[in-house]
Amino acid sequence: MNDSHAVVVGGGIGGLSAALALRRHGWRVTVLERAPELREVGAGLTLMANALRGLDALGLGPAVRCGDHAEAPGGIRDRRGRWLSRVDGAEMIRQLGTAALGVHRATLHRILRDALPASSVRTGTDVEQVGSGPDHAEVRYRGPDGPQTLAADLVVGADGLRSRLRAQLWPEIPAPVYAGSTAWRTAIAFSEPVPAAITWGPAAEFGMVPLGGGQVYWYAALTAPPGGHAPDELAAVREQLGDWHAPIPALLAATPPGVLLRNDIHHLATPLPSYVRGRVALLGDAAHAMTPNLGQGAGQAIEDAVVLGAVCAGGAEGLPAALAAYDRLRRPRSQAIARAAFRAGRYGQQLRNPLAVAVRDTALRLTPARAALRGMARYADWLPPAEPS
Structure with a gap:
C-alpha cells in the first residue's frame, strides 16, 4: 500500500471499476454512492473486446465469462427480417481475439461490487462540494450521520450523465442534451435461441442480445419528442x-x-476540453456521455478506469503528470467514439426518409462482411496499458 487515498464519487460500473483499478495499484479507496444501497438499475449490455480486456486487467475477466453466456451470430436486419449485414463470429475472434458477450448489467455490477471490500463503500451519501488544491482535495458530503468531510489525494468523478462534479468544476460546459430518441429496454426469460441482432425501420430500431441462462435482453428505440410517456x-x-x-x-x-x-x-454534445481539473478526474458518462448506438458506453467507462489506475500506479507523488497522461490517453479516443455513436444513430435508427433508408440498406447489403466487421472492430480494438514493473 502506498497510503494514497482516492475518493470515487459514484458507484456504477465506471466508479466501481475505477475503485478496483486504483486498489490494484496500492491506493486506499472510498466510494461514495448517493443511492441507499449499491445496485445497478438497467437491463442488459454487450461487452465488446475492449471491455472484456479491461475487465481482464481488473482480474475479473474469468468471473464475467464463467456464466452460461450464449454466443450467437448476428448482424443488422430490416423490419421484414431480411439480413442487411451479418457478423461472422469466427472472423470477429480472428480480428479481435474474442467474441462479444451479452451480460445483465446487474450481474456485471455485482461482480465489480463483490471484488471490493464492503468497508470501502459508503451508500446514502450526497456529495455537495469538492475542493481541489495543489496538494490535496476535499469532498464534503451529507450522509446518514450528517455532514462529513473527506480528505483525498485524488477525486474521481464517476457520477454519471447528470454529474454534479462536472457541473461544479466545468460550469462552462452545457448540460447533456436530448439526442432525438426515446428507448425502452428490459431483460426477460425466453427459451428460444435468438441472434444478437439489430433491426432497423424508418426512425425505429429493435435490438436483441442473448444473455445466456434462458434470458434475452431487448430494447426498442424511436425518434420522438422528449418527455413522452x-x-x-x-x-x-x-x-x-x-x-x-x-x-x-x-x-x-x-x-x-x-x-x-x-x-x-x-x-454530452459539448466535449470537455479536459477530463482533469486539479486533483479531480472525470470518467464514464460524467466525462463523455454518449448515445448507445455503438454499444460502447460501459466499455469506455471500463477503459477509463483501467487507464486511470495504470497512470496513477505511483501513488499521489507525481499525480499532476499522471492525470495529464490520463487525459491525453483517454479524451481523444472516448470523444471520437462518442461522435461516431451519435453519427451511427443519425444514419441508423433515426433515418426516416424512404429513399435514404433504401440507399443505406443497399449499401449495407453490398458491403463485404469482413469490411463491415473491420469498421466495427476499430472501436473495440483496444489494449490496456502495460502493467508497471
Whole structure:
C-alpha cells in the first residue's frame, strides 16, 4: 500500500471499476454512492473486446465469462427480417481475439461490487462540494450521520450523465442534451435461441442480445419528442413494432407487465476540453456521455478506469503528470467514439426518409462482411496499458 487515498464519487460500473483499478495499484479507496444501497438499475449490455480486456486487467475477466453466456451470430436486419449485414463470429475472434458477450448489467455490477471490500463503500451519501488544491482535495458530503468531510489525494468523478462534479468544476460546459430518441429496454426469460441482432425501420430500431441462462435482453428505440410517456409502455412498443419480423412479436408477448424501462437518450454534445481539473478526474458518462448506438458506453467507462489506475500506479507523488497522461490517453479516443455513436444513430435508427433508408440498406447489403466487421472492430480494438514493473 502506498497510503494514497482516492475518493470515487459514484458507484456504477465506471466508479466501481475505477475503485478496483486504483486498489490494484496500492491506493486506499472510498466510494461514495448517493443511492441507499449499491445496485445497478438497467437491463442488459454487450461487452465488446475492449471491455472484456479491461475487465481482464481488473482480474475479473474469468468471473464475467464463467456464466452460461450464449454466443450467437448476428448482424443488422430490416423490419421484414431480411439480413442487411451479418457478423461472422469466427472472423470477429480472428480480428479481435474474442467474441462479444451479452451480460445483465446487474450481474456485471455485482461482480465489480463483490471484488471490493464492503468497508470501502459508503451508500446514502450526497456529495455537495469538492475542493481541489495543489496538494490535496476535499469532498464534503451529507450522509446518514450528517455532514462529513473527506480528505483525498485524488477525486474521481464517476457520477454519471447528470454529474454534479462536472457541473461544479466545468460550469462552462452545457448540460447533456436530448439526442432525438426515446428507448425502452428490459431483460426477460425466453427459451428460444435468438441472434444478437439489430433491426432497423424508418426512425425505429429493435435490438436483441442473448444473455445466456434462458434470458434475452431487448430494447426498442424511436425518434420522438422528449418527455413522452404512455399509460402502458409495452402496449406502446407493440403498437409501433409488433408487426415486425420474428421473434420480435414473441419477445414482446413474453415480456411481463411492469418490467419495461423507458428513458430518453441524452448525450454530452459539448466535449470537455479536459477530463482533469486539479486533483479531480472525470470518467464514464460524467466525462463523455454518449448515445448507445455503438454499444460502447460501459466499455469506455471500463477503459477509463483501467487507464486511470495504470497512470496513477505511483501513488499521489507525481499525480499532476499522471492525470495529464490520463487525459491525453483517454479524451481523444472516448470523444471520437462518442461522435461516431451519435453519427451511427443519425444514419441508423433515426433515418426516416424512404429513399435514404433504401440507399443505406443497399449499401449495407453490398458491403463485404469482413469490411463491415473491420469498421466495427476499430472501436473495440483496444489494449490496456502495460502493467508497471
